[in-house]
Amino acid sequence: xxxxKRPQSTGASEQNxxxxxxxxxxxxxxxSLSQVPKVDLVNWKMFRVRWPDGRTTxxxxxxxxxxxxxxxxxxxxxxxLATGSFTTKSGRQYLIHxxxxxxxxAAFVFDLWVREWNVQAREITRPFLRxxxxxxxxxxxxxxxxxxxx
Numbered sequence: 001x002x003x004x005k006r007p008q009s010t011g012a013s014e015q016n017x018x019x020x021x022x023x024x025x026x027x028x029x030x031x032s033l034s035q036v037p038k039v040d041l042v043n044w045k046m047f048r049v050r051w052p053d054g055r056t057t058x059x060x061x062x063x064x065x066x067x068x069x070x071x072x073x074x075x076x077x078x079x080x081l082a083t084g085s086f087t088t089k090s091g092r093q094y095l096i097h098x099x100x101x102x103x104x105x106a107a108f109v110f111d112l113w114v115r116e117w118n119v120q121a122r123e124i125t126r127p128f129l130r131x132x133x134x135x136x137x138x139x140x141x142x143x144x145x146x147x148x149x150x
Contacts (some may be wrong), residue, residue, distance in 0.1 A: 038093045039073075040065035045105035046076075046128045047110070050120045052122025058124070060086060060094055061106040071115055081135045084143065099144045100125050 044062030051057070057075040067092045075089040086094040121127050132140045 005043070013062050034089050038095065039071065040095050042072070042096075042098045043101040043106065044096045044098075045100050045102075045106075045120045045123055045125045048124045049114070050122075051117060059110075059121075060096070061103070062096070062108045063103045063106055065097065070103055070107070070109050072106060072110040081132060081139070084132075084136075096143065100129070126141055 011086055041060060041062035044060055045060065047056045049059055049060050059073055059076060061070070061072045063069065072089050073086070073092070073094055076086050077089050078087045080086075085098045086096070088094065105137070129140065
């Protein structure tokens with residue numbers, strides 16, 4: 001497997017480096033924001049990342065609908081609970097579809113990134129779903145389409 005190395009630091013915050021996907025056994029940087037401003041994700045999960053300096057950030061992982069690739073997004077800056085859309089630090093917009101599920105490709109990409117940056121990651125999908133249940137139960141129901149919710 002060919003793992004593309006992270007770009008050399010330019011003094012910018014290191015969390016900007018996330019935005020990888022898996023393609024044909026290779027982990028690659030995501031396309032530019034101008035090329036792909038919006039991404040639809042299925043088999044998604046949310047994680048909180050703790051950086052060595054104590055900062056915490058939130059990230060989505062999942063499978064892209066358009067390209068059918070495992071993907072991990074950069075730091076989430078805003079969440080629109082009315083629509084289920086997330087905007088990352090890079091400005092890319094992610095829209096979640098369907099229930100949360102494990103996706104081996106997305107988990108593989110994210111695990112590589114976690115090790116490369118020496119961060120700690122904790123899944124926070126369930127707490128997010130509880131928040132969504134309280135704030136927008138109709139969106140939660142549409143995501144799960146009648147599946148059992150715990």
